[in-house]
Amino acid sequence: MSISIPDLVSVRARHPEAIAEAAARRVRRPLVGDSGRLLIVAADHPARGALGVGDRRLAMADRADLLERLCVALSRPGVDGVLGTADILEDLLLLGALENKVVMGSMNRGGLAGAAFELDDRFTGYRAQDIARLRFDAAKTLTRIDYDDPGSLTTLEATARAVDACAEHRLPVFVEPFVSRRVDGRVHNDLSAEAVTKSIAIAAGLGGTSAYTWLKLPVTDEPDDMAQVLETSTLPVVLLGGEVGGSVEEQAGAYARWRKALRLPTVQGMVVGRSLLYPAGGSVETAVDTAVGLL
Template sequence: MDLTELRVRHPERVAEAWQQRRQRELVGEDGRLLIVAADHPARGALGVRDDRMAMASRPGLIERLCTALQRPGVDGVLATPDVLEDLLLLGALEGKVVVGSMNRGGLQGSSFELDDRFTAYRSADDIASRRLDGGKMLTRICLDDPGTVATLESSAQAVTELAERKLMAMVEPFWSTRTDGRVSNLLDPDSVIRSVHIAAGLGATSAYTWLKLPVVDELERVMEATTLPTLLLGGDPTVAPEETYASWGKALSLPSVRGLVVGRALLFPPDGDVAAAVDQAATLVHGGAA
């Protein structure tokens, strides 16, 4: 039975499958994670490099995700409910870390992009009731945009409530700016450091907070800004894959860096070989144990 037919005839299986799913510890013996990300489409962000509609096919995206999740060393996935439920119904989430993407309301290119409302998993209860392992929130900070304060408040509430349930709160901060109506993230070291300090202070406790940060220049200095465990953002690299892997490998040697969250770079590699790209990343994160 295909996914659409299953959703038409047996929608109740989604809730049943969440309760029956085999879970795992958040981290293994090496304390590291490789998470595949697929939450971009829910913000209307479908592009990969020069292909603006690369992620437009849902069956194509799910096929790539299933390939990635089957590879050794891949710990889990970060996505919105629609994507996670497709993977769930296919049995692809068994024994995996599952992180729900929470705030997807800041649609790419919109006038309200920085008022990034919680429109996917909207609360810690949504995460906990489905037995997910954590929630992720994009937290862009723009001093000229009043939407920032609503995002900060909502992120702080999510961090607190996830911690009360002993679930990971993955905060992805950016120091952002809007120029001629277009939002961009400032990736110089000082801007990233400022965003790290703000993100770390969100919520009533940071006990279960992890950061998701971009790989930037002077990363050693950036990582001195926090003791929180950090996963590095793979992004959509425009350089050769070899350069990307080299930068990841260097970054993973830093004490606070505990892994990678990578989407487009692994799911849509330039040569189209998803398995090979994922295997390379798994080796960098987990070493020979991958």
């Protein structure tokens, strides 16, 4: 039986077993449903200390508000599931919001936003065995590669082992690769066609098998290059929504880029977070319904 958001603390304090019980009885669905497309709402940002949306630096720090937004998004027709860390997914489990949804566990959150060790992105979240034990449906890794930072090698090795572990459990794993670099002390992802092409080639080869590997990729700076970029691999792809500017015009521009890339043959859908949960204009419902329409 589901509960309400104000009851979460009480249940966690008095009956922590409720989480495993909710996971055991959750009604599951195939990863790819009848539409053949995927729309996943992402909410794994807080665990990396990335709480800002636009000029609101702590927008995602209000957990009750975030959960309300997630429940609204998951209730909309055409939304297939959610990506999150254990704290968020377990709240949603208790709220009864994950029935017949794809549940994707975020694995590495150790590369905290703005930290000196950001690119040494340790696997501090879900393990493959956790995702399998809870009967969740897929895993996700963030794999940023800076040729000047030795920490990237640690991340690559850990990602390869995570791919292996997921394959042992027959769990799809969505690898999100970037070629990155530091500019004035901050990590920036290179979205040029050449950089995204290299990131695909590197990520697709990680691990002892690619049978369960998907790629989670950004649209390049020049959207017209995406068709050639995606020729780098035969792995299925979902588009990364990424952070969209704070204006309605910037959001509309992002939708136009996604619409074009979604026509490409290896693209199976999208994973989008803040731009749907905290839209520049309008409601969560409107933003989500617009994204569904792109598919």
